[in-house]
Amino acid sequence: MTEPHTSLTDAAHTVPLHVYIVDDDEGVRHSLATLLLAGGHVAQSFASGPDFLAGANLARPGCVLLDLRMDGMSGLQVFEAMRERGTVLKTVFLSAHGELASAVAAVKQGAVDWLEKPCDEATLLAAVQRAATLSQEVATRALQRTQLLERWNSLSPRQQEVARLLATGISSKEAARAMAQRDPERPIDPRTVDTHRSAIFLKLDIRSSHELGMLIQQMG
Known part of the structure; x- marks a missing residue:
């Protein structure tokens, strides 16, 4: 697992987003992290679903770039585990050619988007921004509801x-x-x-x- 990084080049031009990369391909993890860091974001990589579920902060707003097909725990299984734990994170699935049906099914289950590998950089960054924005909105609503319940009680x-x-x-x-x-x-x-x-x-x-x-x- 790579440690969180921040970029100094573009940080002044964008609000840093926390992005998790979950992919069993080391090359993919490295290239995505490099792209995100260059965009001024915080990137944290995991080589498997179990590692991600054990090490990620599921209560903090952000985006998950999640490989649809991985050895062991699949991306869909990771996604379902995230839903069961009530995470505020929003997911963008990464799929290989020929996985269209599974990717569309994932979006119908609540994923923000799916992108086919290799991803266009601008498209990927836009999807990450959209997912992180939705995640922040979910977190804000959850906090407001908690505060309302405290007052009600x-x-x-x-x-x-x-x-x-x-x-x-x-x-x-x-x-x-x-x-x-x-x-x-x-x-x-x-x-x-x-x-x-x-x-x-x-x-x-x-x-x-x-x-x-x-x-x-x-x-x-």
Whole structure:
């Protein structure tokens, strides 16, 4: 496995991307790493799928250039293992002539693109950029959802119950009536709902029931 490198020539002109190269052909790994480094990116190479899965940071945004056909664990098997682990990395498959059907199938399963070897340099760099951008978007959404869940979990069970009702756009009076119907032994006054509303908005850092509805929808 090669150590991460950075290029000083073009670093000022591009945002460095973290790119993993997974290919059992040493010559391919070397040529791809050289191209990526010249583009100002960080390249890290692995000779096999298991080595990559053991040594890569699957939680960090970036791109994986993944050989479709390798001895031992195939590229598709590596890709499936990445999906099972919930990685934010995005994959560009590298395929040899005659592997079109497998490459297309991989794209349908969520890969960003596939390129036939030998790759055109400009096409490869564009695919890497596209994959890394998508990866960053996925990572950002995942972080936002984690932060939303943390704020949501800061609410008491009663506040969460009130929040779900208010998110539908009903008034405090209607929410109080609905809660009383659900649990007649624990009636609630509309003014108490208003108190919960204020606490909910404060904890979730929102200003309206519409924002509350959007937040709950984002959390699924």
